Amino acid sequence: MKEWNEELEERREKASEKAYLDRRHEQLQRLLRNAANQITNLSAEFKREQEDVNKLERKSWTNLITSIMGNKEERLEKEKQEALAAALKLQEACTASEKLERELDEVTAKLAAVQDASDLYNRTLLQKEQYMRSSAPEASSELSKLDEQLFREQAEAKELREAASACRKLVEALSSASEKLDSAKDWGTHDMFGGGLISTSIKHSRIDDAQDYIHEAQYHLRQLQTELKDLKRTADLYVGVGAMDKFADFFFDSFITDWIVQGQIKSSISEVESQLSEATGLLVGLDNEVRASEGRQQSIRQRRSAFIELYS
Numbered sequence: 108m109k110e111w112n113e114e115l116e117e118r119r120e121k122a123s124e125k126a127y128l129d130r131r132h133e134q135l136q137r138l139l140r141n142a143a144n145q146i147t148n149l150s151a152e153f154k155r156e157q158e159d160v161n162k163l164e165r166k167s168w169t170n171l172i173t174s175i176m177g178n179k180e181e182r183l184e185k186e187k188q189e190a191l192a193a194a195l196k197l198q199e200a201c202t203a204s205e206k207l208e209r210e211l212d213e214v215t216a217k218l219a220a221v222q223d224a225s226d227l228y229n230r231t232l233l234q235k236e237q238y239m240r241s242s243a244p245e246a247s248s249e250l251s252k253l254d255e256q257l258f259r260e261q262a263e264a265k266e267l268r269e270a271a272s273a274c275r276k277l278v279e280a281l282s283s284a285s286e287k288l289d290s291a292k293d294w295g296t297h298d299m300f301g302g303g304l305i306s307t308s309i310k311h312s313r314i315d316d317a318q319d320y321i322h323e324a325q326y327h328l329r330q331l332q333t334e335l336k337d338l339k340r341t342a343d344l345y346v347g348v349g350a351m352d353k354f355a356d357f358f359f360d361s362f363i364t365d366w367i368v369q370g371q372i373k374s375s376i377s378e379v380e381s382q383l384s385e386a387t388g389l390l391v392g393l394d395n396e397v398r399a400s401e402g403r404q405q406s407i408r409q410r411r412s413a414f415i416e417l418y419s
């Protein structure tokens with residue numbers, strides 16, 4: 108068992124080093140992209156400043172007048188200073204980029220040396236786990252408990268993600284419906300002040316689009332309600348869902364029968380925004396639940412690995 112533990116400790120350190128190098132490699136790539144953008148911008152700035160200098164140094168009627176007035180040398184000196192400042196900033200950015208490139212090369216080389224560190228650690232951990240399960244009943248029982256906890260968290264996270272997906276689609280449909288209704292309201296206002304057939308036609312087109320999105324929202328709402336029932340979660344995840352049941356009645360009973368009334372459009376916008384606010388709040392809660400579950404899963408995995416690694 109001592110040999111298992113020594114080997115695991117060594118490979119865990121290598122795996123930790125690889126994880127750090129992976130993060131640093133990604134960070135350096137991001138910094139280099141930013142540096143490239145900065146160099147592009149600074150190059151353009153330097154080019155503009157140098158062009159200003161060149162314009163003052165060229166012979167022209169404007170420069171002749173400027174020289175006669177006595178301020179050409181002063182302006183030229185100012186433009187040269189600005190061009191020099193831009194050149195220095197560009198040089199500094201290029202130097203910084205070169206340093207980042209060298210460090211990225213170093214990190215890439217180090218990564219190559221520990222590329223399989225995580226796989227080796229996990230393989231050794233699995234071998235020790237198999238040994239523990241076959242020869243240590245108490246340890247095997249503890250591992251089974253941890254596995255059961257992890258399975259429950261994974262199953263719950265799956266249900267939460269499905270609910271969040273349905274809720275996100277509901278939010279998108281409601282947002283689109285709100286946008287179309289806002290446009291219909293604007294065209295309706297124009298219509299009331301003599302907009303004519305074109306504004307009337309566009310208003311009705313926007314209303315038809317909104318109706319399509321409302322139907323889509325209803326579909327995703329039903330999906331969401333099904334997913335929430337499957338979750339059997341605490342009451343906080345059901346907030347607003349009951350209120351949304353009046354959604355269909357409002358739109359498909361009273362609203363659809365009188366699309367052209369401007370006041371009804373405004374009332375419908377208010378209702379859509381109310382439902383959108385509730386759905387958005389629910390989505391935030393579901394996304395938070397997903398992240399919390401992922402955190403608990405990670406904690407269980409860490410406890411499980413630590414248990415196997417430290418068992419002697």
